[in-house]
Amino acid sequence: SQTIHQWPATLVQPVGSPLSLECTVEGTSNPNLYWYRQAAGRGLQLLFYSVGIGQISSEVPQNLSASRPQDRQFILSSKKLLLSDSGFYLCAKPTNKRRCYFGPGTRLTVT
Amino acid sequence: KQEVTQIPAALSVPEGENLVLNCSFTDSAIYNLQWFRQDPGKGLTSLLLIQSSQREQTSGRLNASLDKSSGRSTLYIAASQPGDSATYLCAVEGGNDMRFGAGTRLTVKP
Numbered sequence: 001s002q003t004i005h006q007w008p009a010t011l012v013q014p015v016g017s018p019l020s021l022e023c024t025v026e027g028t029s030n031p032n033l034y035w036y037r038q039a040a041g042r043g044l045q046l047l048f049y050s051v052g053i054g055q056i057s058s059e060v061p062q063n064l065s066a067s068r069p070q071d072r073q074f075i076l077s078s079k080k081l082l083l084s085d086s087g088f089y090l091c092a093k094p095t096n097k098r099r100c101y102f103g104p105g106t107r108l109t110v111t
Numbered sequence: 112k113q114e115v116t117q118i119p120a121a122l123s124v125p126e127g128e129n130l131v132l133n134c135s136f137t138d139s140a141i142y143n144l145q146w147f148r149q150d151p152g153k154g155l156t157s158l159l160l161i162q163s164s165q166r167e168q169t170s171g172r173l174n175a176s177l178d179k180s181s182g183r184s185t186l187y188i189a190a191s192q193p194g195d196s197a198t199y200l201c202a203v204e205g206g207n208d209m210r211f212g213a214g215t216r217l218t219v220k221p
Contacts, residue, residue: 034209043115043200043213044155059208090154092209100145100202100209102155 023091134201
């Protein structure tokens with residue numbers, strides 16, 4: 001199974017509030033996982049990738065952070081949201097054959 | 112750092128037309144290249160995956176080619192249909208990450 005779950009589907013949060021987005025995956029153990037953000041009318045920006053529990057690499061310095069508390073769980077967080085954090089957040093997982101599967105995404109609007 | 116560019120940004124064609132979407136990348140040291148489709152407000156669906164050692168892949172009316180040395184890929188869509196309307200993104204994988212282009216928004220008019 002290549003099913004990827006993301007929670008919540010949509011979220012509206014005020015500036016300065018905290019954030020926690022969850023991604024859980026099914027299938028092979030210890031998968032590589034990615035967090036991407038897609039701003040309106042723009043391409044996907046790689047935010048974080050993780051090759052295993054507790055292993056996080058950050059691509060873009062910003063007020064977001066990521067954690068990998070369990071093998072199949074990837075969390076995206078922020079202590080204080082900015083307006084510029086609005087966007088569509090996607091969790092992704094490549095298969096053993098490198099085909100990449102994406103979750104359904106979380107639409108975040110910061111007001 | 113890998114840079115991926117897609118041309119054109121938007122394309123509108125009448126139904127039945129054959130069309131080509133372009134993708135270019137700056138670093139030829141890639142593992143593979145994928146083409147994705149994204150419908151509005153939805154996640155991405157992988158259409159075709161070309162390994163770095165391959166030249167092309169075909170799936171139904173879709174054909175993707177890869178010229179790694181020149182840093183280019185094309186997605187050919189034959190006999191386009193209104194249901195093909197979506198944003199098409201290419202992505203190159205190298206190391207532990209995957210870099211995306213900004214996409215081409217395709218509209219196929221009935």
